[in-house]
Every structure is written in structure tokens, then in C-alpha cells.
Amino acid sequence: MPKLISLLVCEKIIVSKDETPTLVNVVQTVKTTLVTPQLSEVPSDAVAPLGWAIFTIWEPDESDIDKEFHQKSQIIMPDGAPSSAVQADLPFILKKGLNFNYVNIFGFPVGQEGVLRIRISLESNGKTISEHFYPVRVERTLPSPSPNSAVN
Amino acid sequence: MNYRCPVCLYDRMPYPPRDYHICPCCGTEFGNDDAGVSHEQLRREWITSGAHWFYGHPPQKWNPWLQLIRGGHPEEVPFRAVASKSSAGTETTIRYGTGIFNVWAGV
Numbered sequence: 096m097p098k099l100i101s102l103l104v105c106e107k108i109i110v111s112k113d114e115t116p117t118l119v120n121v122v123q124t125v126k127t128t129l130v131t132p133q134l135s136e137v138p139s140d141a142v143a144p145l146g147w148a149i150f151t152i153w154e155p156d157e158s159d160i161d162k163e164f165h166q167k168s169q170i171i172m173p174d175g176a177p178s179s180a181v182q183a184d185l186p187f188i189l190k191k192g193l194n195f196n197y198v199n200i201f202g203f204p205v206g207q208e209g210v211l212r213i214r215i216s217l218e219s220n221g222k223t224i225s226e227h228f229y230p231v232r233v234e235r236t237l238p239s240p241s242p243n244s245a246v247n
Numbered sequence: 248m249n250y251r252c253p254v255c256l257y258d259r260m261p262y263p264p265r266d267y268h269i270c271p272c273c274g275t276e277f278g279n280d281d282a283g284v285s286h287e288q289l290r291r292e293w294i295t296s297g298a299h300w301f302y303g304h305p306p307q308k309w310n311p312w313l314q315l316i317r318g319g320h321p322e323e324v325p326f327r328a329v330a331s332k333s334s335a336g337t338e339t340t341i342r343y344g345t346g347i348f349n350v351w352a353g354v
Contacts (some may be wrong), residue, residue, distance in 0.1 A: 203328055222349040
């Protein structure tokens with residue numbers, strides 16, 4: 096069974112010409128701000144326009160080499176329900192050595208405060224063979240006061 | 248054939264957005280509601296009223312904010328998010344061969 100060597104969530108993955116990845120801003124917390132005064136609160140299905148990425152490294156056993164696997168990504172919201180906003184299925188064929196996978200996503204669910212978990216599962220022939228989680232804390236912040244809102 | 252609503256960016260309108268057709272997502276009646284009001288202004292009104300589905304039940308997994316993002320208007324989403332690091336990390340530097348850090352085994 097392939098072994099997960101690394102699972103990280105970051106804002107961006109830069110891949111050089113020789114295919115070496117560089118991770119930018121590993122994510123621990125996502126801070127959300129409501130920017131429309133007409134809305135009183137962030138709705139529970141809110142998805143913010145934030146680009147982010149999932150980075151994994153898999154190490155195969157000898158018997159895994161040249162076989163196809165599916166890396167599935169899902170977000171488990173703080174209340175335990177899966178988010179329907181973000182789901183990704185990355186099919187890949189394991190090669191000898193370390194296998195790097197990148198999943199780039201635009202849009203981050205911010206509708207609930209608390210710790211959400213990014214669930215990465217590995218599937219083979221339609222069966223889940225391992226699952227792993229990466230926690231991200233979602234916080235709310237107040238919008239910055241605009242210059243026009245200053246009290247005279 | 249499906250059409251995209253120029254107001255809410257819903258891309259499964261069964262009829263083109265004209266001739267008094269109504270978008271099932273935002274409820275805009277084209278030729279009436281948009282007479283003298285821009286689509287951008289109607290979009291802002293739909294968003295500030297909560298971006299709710301207009302007619303019947305929304306499609307499964309429908310999300311108005313993803314619809315705006317995928318429709319090419321992420322700037323219209325009324326919330327922003329920034330990723331940050333929340334706790335202090337630990338950093339260790341080990342420089343081999345410089346004499347700063349040496350490990351001797353079996354001594």
C-alpha cells in the first residue's frame with residue numbers, strides 16, 4: 096500500500112522547470128471578513144474567493160508501481176458535515192520513488208467558524224485504502240474601517 | 248441548449264436571457280427587470296439580498312458563491328479570506344561541517 100510521506104495545504108505551489116515544487120504560505124488558519132455591509136452575517140454555505148493548494152507525497156511499495164490510484168479531496172466542515180463546494184478526484188499512476196501530487200483549488204468554504212478538516216483519501220479499484228486529514232481553523236474578523244467611516 | 252444568466256451567472260438557463268424569460272436562479276425577468284437597470288446593479292441587489300435561489304428547489308450542490316467565482320466574478324463575492332499562520336513555529340538550524348553543531352557517536 097502506498098505510504099503518505101507528506102500532506103500540506105498551502106496558498107500556492109510553484110513548480111520549477113525541473114519539476115521541483117516550492118510551497119508558498121503553508122496554511123493553518125483562514126480569516127474571513129464580510130465586505131458587504133448589507134449582509135449581516137457570513138452565510139453557512141459561504142465560499143470565499145481564495146486560491147489554495149493541496150500537496151501530497153506518496154511512496155509506493157514495490158507492488159504498487161505502475162498501478163493507478165485515485166487521490167480524493169474533500170472538506171469536512173466544523174460541524175462534521177462534508178462540504179459539497181470542494182471535491183476533487185486526482186487519478187495518478189504510481190512510479191518508483193517519491194510521487195508528488197498537486198491539487199490547485201479556487202474557493203475556500205468559510206461558512207462555519209472552527210476547525211475544518213481536509214480529508215485526503217486514496218482509492219484503488221473503487222475502494223478506499225487509506226485516509227488522512229489536515230486541519231484548518233476558520234476565523235471571522237471584522238472588516239477594516241474605511242477612511243470615509245472615520246468619526247470627525 | 249443552456250444559457251448563462253448575465254445577472255447571477257447561472258449557466259443552465261433553458262431559454263436565452265431576453266423576451267421576458269425569467270432566470271430560475273435570481274428571478275430576473277429579462278426585458279422587464281433589466282429595462283433601465285444594469286445587470287451589474289441587479290447582480291449586486293441579488294447578492295445583498297442573500298443570493299437565494301428564486302424558483303422551486305435549487306439544483307443539488309448548487310452554491311451561489313461558487314457560481315459567482317466560476318462565472319468570472321470572484322470580486323462580487325461579499326466576503327474575503329486570507330490564509331495565515333496562527334501559532335509560533337520552532338526553527339532549528341544544523342550546519343554540518345562548520346563546527347557549529349557536531350554530533351559524536353560512541354564516545
